[in-house]
Amino acid sequence: MKEIYLDNSATTPLSEEVLAAMTPYLTGNFGNPDSLHSYGRSAVKAVDEARDLIAECLHAKSNEIYFTSGATESDNWALKGTLAASKKGKHALVSSIEHPALIKPANYLKTRGYDIDFIPADKSGIIDVDFLKRSVRGDTVIVCCMTANNEIGTIQPVDEVVKAAKSVGAYAMTDAVQAVGALDISVDKTGVDMLSLSAHKFYGPKGVGLLYVKTGVKIDPLVEGGEQERKKRGGTTNVAGVVGMSVALKRAIDDREVNSAKILALRERFVDEVLFGISGVKLNGDREKRLPLNADFSFEGVNGEALLYNLDLAGIAASNGSACSSGTVEPSHVLSAIGLSAKEASSSVRFTFGKNNTAEEVDFAAKTLKTCVERLRNLQK
DSSP: OOOEEOBTTTOOOOOHHHHHHHGGGTTTOOOOTTOSSHHHHHHHHHHHHHHHHHHHHHTOOGGGEEEESOHHHHHHHHHHHHHHHOSSOSEEEEETTOOHHHHHHHHHHHTTTOEEEEEOBOTTSOBOHHHHHHHOOTTEEEEEOOSBOTTTOBBOOHHHHHHHHHTTTOEEEEEOGGGTTTSOOOHHHHOOSEEEEEGGGGTSOTTOEEEEEOTTOOOOOSSOSSOHHHHTSOSOOOHHHHHHHHHHHHHHHHTHHHHHHHHHHHHHHHHHHHHHHSSSEEEOSOSSSBOTTEEEEEETTOOHHHHHHHHHHTTEEOBSSOGGGTTOOSOOHHHHHTTOOHHHHHTEEEEEOOTTOOHHHHHHHHHHHHHHHHHHHHHTO
16 A cells, blocks of 8 residues: 655654764764763764854854754743743733643743733734734733644744834744745744744754854753753763764755645645545634745544544545644534634644655545545444
8 A cells, every 4th residue: 555644743764874974973973062081072063063053054153053852942032931030021922823832831831920921823823913903011021933833834923023022022922843844944043032943844854953042142941950951951862863863964055945835736636636636624823924834734524633643544644733732522623713613724734745746646545535434424324
């Protein structure tokens, strides 16, 4: 049976180039970069070079790049760390369609006396900028808004977020996890104060990420222990991981235009085949202001989870939203935020394409999807 992977927003396959770069630090060069002997010196050299390369890719300074276990940690750190360090106030704004890595800590902080407001989104999946402008105030410490949504792929007006935050002297933070390889995320262009990434979203290894923290931002540590990451984040550095992340990021940025054009063509082909070939289908989120890889649909009269199982049995891997939320019986908070009913949200399936997919796979997936939808609808008659 042919297997087709259409869940590239959940994770991407590790590229051979990245694996080759990582392998020496998983085998012979296994030293701890905090050790003073030759093994340690070899490791710290690799870490420093990776940090320099990532800073170059993001148009940042090397001392503004902090390595973490992934964007979940980075997002938590950005929100909790700036609020903890602030003497300015206890108010923060977080978009209502953020990844759970920001929604959950925001809700937690509300129970600890912090004042958190959530920025609503419209039916197309774009945040309400007017609400944001009205809601920033003198005691606002940070405004968090992702660069592009992980479930429906909608691209957010980060430039407007930065302007609104700066108007009251607040920090602007963006989770750019989904945007790497699709959009220009260089920090000198976006103007953000903080930016989070996870390597496994752009053909790098799992379990490693980063937080860009602009010089001058006051932020307390989240993970305390050793004095790694300039005393801001304890824990032995994942040498192989950060090396792999640097190579993956450089490749994603270098190949952005070529890969984006290819993936967009595949996505549009698939969307057209689905919308014209299957009745009772709705594309969730703005079709134009979205990442090239993303197509999220709701299927009238179909349970999304049942559809996923049927697709999987046919060899097609897709998702019903954020991989970090899979298994929950609650409707997607993102789809709820853009106005879908619980029933509509529960009928949704997300397809996300990658640089390794082909037109033949797209055609087969669309044809198989139609068969699966019709089968499930017939079972309910």
